[in-house]
Amino acid sequence: MSADSDAERSRRFREAALPHLDDVFTLARYLTRDPVDAEDAVQECYLRALRHFDSYRGPAIKPWLLAILRNVCVAEFARRSKQPAPAESTEADVNEDATPMWQEPQASPEAALLRQHDDKTIRRLVDALPQPFREVIVLREVNDLSYGEIADVAGVPVGTVMSRLARARSMLRAAWNVAEGSTP
């Protein structure tokens, strides 16, 4: 393999992968909930992606990059979970009854209220979701992936994506309405 083809490969990788840096960083930020950890995860993701770029044959590079990023984060969580760390609730822990039930709207229509939250509040509410639900809602609403792409990234069937997304939005809606009640 000549240096020219290496450089050519590198150029193709830059052109394909670097435009998605913000998307990759965003998912990393939501998965790690820490900007510094997110930077490390993104750097590792791009190094791995470049290393494996020759095997990349998929139609869309964004989901491929996000899948690698997710694998990096999951491996890091697994490594850290061997050390004592604050418990993270998982899908199994989340009981349907544990989330506050949606209360019927009062005088003002809910839809209008739902539009009033500012960016900061919405980010806080998304960050508070348990991992599998946070992941699916960010991939859908922020990274703008299709259900099929989310299934590939999260490594679950499309049916699971649909049920998680329904649960994620229900939890977010409940939290949203509680937050609505607490803001003046």
Add this chain to the structure above:
Amino acid sequence: MNCSEAEVLLHALIDGELDAGHAREVEAHLAACPACTEKLEAFGAMQEAMAAAHLKDAAPAHLRRRIEAAMPAPATRPAGPGKSRQATWRTFFGGLTIGTALSAAVAASLVIAVFRDDQNQQITSEIVSAHLRSLQANHLTDVETSDRHTVKPWFNGKIDVSPPVIDLTAQGFTLIGGRLDYIDGKEVASVVYRRREHVINLFVAQGLGSEHAAVAGATQHGFNVRHWTQGGLDFWAVSDINAGELDEFCQKLMGGLQPTPPPS
């Protein structure tokens, strides 16, 4: 359609993921159900609010610089300072195995060829050992699922190749998962299938053994081993099922691998 069905599908509706038939069914339910209609409006409003909010983060400039610095020099820059780094990166990509004259002979015949070259005999031994290890060490799969959409992305970023994962359940070979393994000193993907009570390990890697366009095989310690090269990847199947069934498995896989999608 009842409310609990509609509750999941209305998300697919607002995400534009429903086909026309299902969309009509959900809409028919919504027309008759004020509770679900209210949910649809609330979730729709929430989605709009999220789209309007700035939820995406811009990657910090220093991170972008760090990542760019870790890459080989672009083609426009003259070779020189970047050379040592390029050499480092190049080590990640081994050269392709050169096809032997044997592969042409094998391709011409429909009979299963017997491995003659030393390299493939040595790999055959390693394949059988890896197969035995996977059965004994209670480490058959790292990711256990019958869904090929789960197995395939699991390998992303773990290994240099993206192994094709093909569902052969209808043909009597059940996909049970995937695993990373080591053959000939390199990381390889293993896609694991089951035929009745028998396990089939399918090892996939680049440049693992000499090229064989048609299926070639051997038997060692009562295990049947098959090898072929397709789409630039080397496939090695090993199992204690009889030779005829393993050949059938290989033929179905080769059939499933074709036609290869055009390069995009």
